[in-house]
Each structure stands twice: as structure tokens, then as C-alpha cells.
Amino acid sequence: MLNVLLISAPYVDLYGPIKSAAGRYFPLGLGYIASFLKKNGYSVSLYEPEAQKLNIEEISKIFAEKKPDIVGIGSATPxxxxxxxxxxxxxxxxxCKVILGGIHASAIPEFIIEKYHTCFDYLVVGEGEYTMLELLKCLENKQMPDSVPGLCFWHENKVNLTPCRPFIMDLDSLPYPARDMIPQELFYPNLHNARYSKCFTILTSRGCPFNCSFCASGLTLGKKYRVNSAEYVLGEMSMLKEQYGARQLLITDDTFTINKNRLLEICEGMIKKKLNLEWFCFSQITAVDEETLKLMKRAGCYNIGFGIESASPRILKIMGKPYSPQQCKTVIDAANRLGMKTQAFFVFGEPEETIEEINSTVNFAIDINPTLSFFNMLVPYPGTKDFQYFFKDIPLDQIDWKNFVAIGTKSVINKNSNLDLEKIVFNANLKFYMRPRQLLHIISKIKTFHELYSYIKGGLGLLAQMITWKTETRQTDENTLN
Structure with a gap:
């Protein structure tokens, strides 16, 4: 059978000065593919260059020693x-044959394969497990893979895009990700989420039914919300506790709390099994209430993140957000009352957004009093509504993808916007965090020495990034005057 090597494309240097606060995450997507292929009899190896500190020479040596028939690369846009x-x-x-998968490949497959077909033999569009399996079988049998759904490839001097693959409905049929292929102690979360060193990521659902104008998640995982059963999730949590000594989990679902019955079943199961795990998740504002938050806290949820994005009802409507600022305040207030660590995420730069609306959003962030606020410049990823707005007249081969970083060091839309987003984000962070009350709020949520160290290191990273923004803004102002 074919020998398969899976590897993530490096990414941390793209974060600029704030990379010191960036985590090293086990590649769950490739991990699922690795375990699935292994279950079906293939020899598979898995690498994550950032966590394993592999440079180009070391990766080259691995390729030469392993001699894989297939190299599968996972990549996002930046x-x-x-x-x-x-x-x-x-x-x-x-x-070897080289296969590219991930959100970027799913967003613009025809452009990528036409321009880079000397690099990539195949692109996986959408979920990768069954597409990879069927592709490998075709290659083994020397068959043309044009009958494999979810593929894009170059053949007879033209692009071939096969029909979309239906999304996997029975997620419980997939084995747990192949965490045993890379030492798990190499991975750690973004420092603002690091409470214990034994921290693991887990994915319990796929797909998001919401339609945010800037989010590209649906390109690979779809709009239909599909879940692992509570039994499957509790089994994986127990395994991480027993085999790896887990003390903390980061639940990486786009919105963990949508299915309330399953959420309650998982929380009650964690309490009954006495897992004693502390965990973080993302939630949509409309998907929780105070009673639900109480149960989540009893089950170990000490930290919850909400994508609030804006205090302007007009901008929220443009973004496709189905809630009001008042609903955001109500939910954050409830979580704060319960003593949870709260995180609020905001995005600046939506089409036609005004500086007055942005200033109102910063003031709103201060008013609702989350533990942490993240003020981000809009990154309109390919395949999204916002990308069509900002880049519809720009040829894809003229776009510099490395700047499309979610916590970016520079705006990718300034040329198409009258807002100085670097300056705006700098001022927002300064106004929010440089208040004694806010610093005390943050300190009150620190419970371990590991968390304290992580906050200090992360804060220094944010400070370095703010200095960079300030310097670049000053240089821009000077160039404008000259």
C-alpha cells in the first residue's frame, strides 16, 4: 500500500511580534485524516513543523528518509x-504525489491548480477523510480519479474539478485524531488561554449554520451543523485524561453550544464521570442563557469566548449577525456574575463602517466588561461575502495571501478603505487595557503560576505588536505629510 506523509505548512512567523503569544496546536484536521487512513491499512506519518521545530533542512531529510509515495499538506490562506x-x-x-487540503484549497481550487499544478498534483476540496482514501485507492490501481468527489487536479492541460463531496454525517464513525504520532507535550494554546501545561484541543462538531460575512469556515466544513454524540465526546475527553494526563481542554468548535440537548448531556456526563477538566469554548450569543452557563461552569467551563464583532446594529446586520448589542451585554453580564473568564471578539473594517461606529464599539467593549477583548482588523478570506466586496476587481494572482492573518500585523483592506485600521486597533487596545479596573479584572481570573507566566508573556507580545502598529502609523503619517 502507499506510504503517506502528512504535514502542516508553517505559519507562526506570519504573526509578527505577537507570535510570542501564539500557540502551537495539534493539527486536528490532518490528525483525523491520519487516523482514518491508518484504520484503512495505510502507513502514515504526521508532522507539525512549528511544534517540532523542524527547519527546511530537517524536513528535507525527513522526506528523503521516509520516501513517501504521497505527501499531504494542510494549509490555510496566510x-x-x-x-x-x-x-x-x-x-x-x-x-511523490503532492496533495493540498485546507480552507484555501477549498476556496479557490481552480485558480490554485491552474497556477501551481507543477507543485500540487491534487487539491482536496471540503472534508478530507473519504476523499483522501478514495484518491489513494485510485492511485494504487493507476486509475483516473475523476470519479472521486471533492477533488481538483490538472489533466490534459486543463483544470478538472469533480462534483462536491457530501459532508460526513456520522462523525462517530471516524476514529479519534492520531495524537500518538506527535509528542503531545510539544503543543500549547495561545497564551491567553493557557491555565495548565497539560492542555489539549478537541473538535466535537463540524459545520456552522450562521452566515457571517467574513467567515470562511463553511467552505471546508459546510453550513449544516453535524455533531459527535455526547458518548463519543465524553469518551475522547476520558481518553485524554487517562492517557495524556489532560487538565485543560480547548473545544475548537465554531459554536459548541448550538445543540442544547447535546451540550447538557456532555456537561452532565463530565460531572458524573468526575473528569475535573477545565475548559474553554466558543459560543454564539443566542446559543446560551444563564442557566446553561451555570451547568457549563459546574462541568468545568471556566472560560468562554463570544464573537460580538460590533456595537452597531447596522454593522451587525451587514455581517449577518442575528443578535443585538443588548443581547451581548445580557450574556456577558451573566457569565461575569458566575465568575467565568469572558472573551469578546470584535472586527473593524466592514464595508462602509464609520470611525464613529468603531469608537462606539470600543466604548461598548468597556461597558460590557469582558475579561479580555480582541480587536481585530477585518480579514476578508477568499470565498466570503467580504472578499467579494473588497477584492472582486483584483486578479487573484496579484493578491498577497501571507497578509491574510486573523490577528494580523497589517490590514489587507486599507487600500480599499478610508480607515487606518492599524491605528484604530492600537488605540482600541490602549483604551481597553490601560485601565486599572481592567488590569485588576484580568488578575482576578489568574488561578495558576502557569497562567500568570502565560499572561505576562502574552502581554509583552501584545505590547510589542502595539509598538509596531504605532511605528508603522507614524511612518505612514510622515510619508503623507511629505
Missing amino acids: NFYNAVELAKLAKKTCN
Whole structure:
């Protein structure tokens, strides 16, 4: 059978000065594919260069020693060029087929395969488990894979895009991600989420039914919300506790709390099994209430994040958000009363957003009093409504994808916007965090020395990034005057 090597494209350097606060996460997507292929009899190896501190020479040596028949690369939008370099290295080092998967490949597959078909033999569009399995079988049998749904490839000097693959409905049929392939002590979360060193990521659902104008998640995982059963989730949590000594979980679902019955079943199961795990999750504002939050806290949820985005009803409507600022305040107030650590995420730069609306949002963030606020410049990823607005007249080969970073160091839309987003984000962070009350609020939520160290290191990273923003803004102002 074919020998498969899966690897993530490097990404951390794209974060600029704030990279010191960035986590190293086990690649769950590739991890699921690895365990699925292994279950079906294939020899699979898995690498995450950032966590394993692998440079180009070391990766080249791995390619040469492993001699894989297949190299599968996982990539998002900003690290796409790193995926290209990995593909070139694989082609140079070993006689292999190279497959690219991830959100960028799913967003613009025809453009990528037309321009980079000398690097990538195939692109996986959408979920990867069954597409990879069926593709490998075709390659083994020397068959044309044009009958495999969810593929894009170059053949007879043209792009071939097969029909979309239906999304996997029975997620419980998939084995747990292949965490045993990489030492788990190499991974750690973004520092604002680090309470214990034994922290693990877990994905319990796929798909998001919401339609946010800037979010590209649905390109790979779809709009239909599909879940692992509570039994499956509790089994994986118990495994992480027993085999790896987990003390903390980051639940990485887009919105963990949508299915209330399943949420209650998971929480009650965690309490009954006495897992004693502390955990973080994301929630949509309309998907929780105070009673639900109480149960979540009893089950170990000490930390919850909400994508609030704006205090302007007009901007919320443009973004496709189905809630009001008052609903946001009500939910944050409830979580704060329960003693939970709360995180609020905001986005600046939506089409036609005014500086007055942005200033109102910053004041709103102060008013609702989350533990942490994240003020982000809009990143309109390909495949989203916002991308069509800002980049519809720009050829794809003229776009610099490495700047499409969610916590970016520079705005990718300033040329198309009258807002100085770097300056705005700098001022928002300054106004929110440089208040004694806010600093005391943050300190009150620190419960371990590991968490204290992480906050200090993360805060220094944010400070370094703010200095960079300030310097770049000053240089821009000087150039404008000259």
C-alpha cells in the first residue's frame, strides 16, 4: 500500500511580534485524516513543523528518509506560500504525489491548480477523510480519479474539478485524531488561554449554520451543523485524561453550544464521570442563557469566548449577525456574575463602517466588561461575502495571501478603505487595557503560576505588536505629510 506523509505548512512567523503569544496546536484536521487512513491499512506519518521545530533542512531529510509515495499538506490562506515551498521541496526530494487540503484549497481550487499544478498534483476540496482514501485507492490501481468527489487536479492541460463531496454525517464513525504520532507535550494554546501545561484541543462538531460575512469556515466544513454524540465526546475527553494526563481542554468548535440537548448531556456526563477538566469554548450569543452557563461552569467551563464583532446594529446586520448589542451585554453580564473568564471578539473594517461606529464599539467593549477583548482588523478570506466586496476587481494572482492573518500585523483592506485600521486597533487596545479596573479584572481570573507566566508573556507580545502598529502609523503619517 502507499506510504503517506502528512504535514502542516508553517505559519507562526506570519504573526509578527505577537507570535510570542501564539500557540502551537495539534493539527486536528490532518490528525483525523491520519487516523482514518491508518484504520484503512495505510502507513502514515504526521508532522507539525512549528511544534517540532523542524527547519527546511530537517524536513528535507525527513522526506528523503521516509520516501513517501504521497505527501499531504494542510494549509490555510496566510501560510499558503509556505505550502507551495513544502510542495516544491517534496517534489525535489522524493518521487511523490503532492496533495493540498485546507480552507484555501477549498476556496479557490481552480485558480490554485491552474497556477501551481507543477507543485500540487491534487487539491482536496471540503472534508478530507473519504476523499483522501478514495484518491489513494485510485492511485494504487493507476486509475483516473475523476470519479472521486471533492477533488481538483490538472489533466490534459486543463483544470478538472469533480462534483462536491457530501459532508460526513456520522462523525462517530471516524476514529479519534492520531495524537500518538506527535509528542503531545510539544503543543500549547495561545497564551491567553493557557491555565495548565497539560492542555489539549478537541473538535466535537463540524459545520456552522450562521452566515457571517467574513467567515470562511463553511467552505471546508459546510453550513449544516453535524455533531459527535455526547458518548463519543465524553469518551475522547476520558481518553485524554487517562492517557495524556489532560487538565485543560480547548473545544475548537465554531459554536459548541448550538445543540442544547447535546451540550447538557456532555456537561452532565463530565460531572458524573468526575473528569475535573477545565475548559474553554466558543459560543454564539443566542446559543446560551444563564442557566446553561451555570451547568457549563459546574462541568468545568471556566472560560468562554463570544464573537460580538460590533456595537452597531447596522454593522451587525451587514455581517449577518442575528443578535443585538443588548443581547451581548445580557450574556456577558451573566457569565461575569458566575465568575467565568469572558472573551469578546470584535472586527473593524466592514464595508462602509464609520470611525464613529468603531469608537462606539470600543466604548461598548468597556461597558460590557469582558475579561479580555480582541480587536481585530477585518480579514476578508477568499470565498466570503467580504472578499467579494473588497477584492472582486483584483486578479487573484496579484493578491498577497501571507497578509491574510486573523490577528494580523497589517490590514489587507486599507487600500480599499478610508480607515487606518492599524491605528484604530492600537488605540482600541490602549483604551481597553490601560485601565486599572481592567488590569485588576484580568488578575482576578489568574488561578495558576502557569497562567500568570502565560499572561505576562502574552502581554509583552501584545505590547510589542502595539509598538509596531504605532511605528508603522507614524511612518505612514510622515510619508503623507511629505
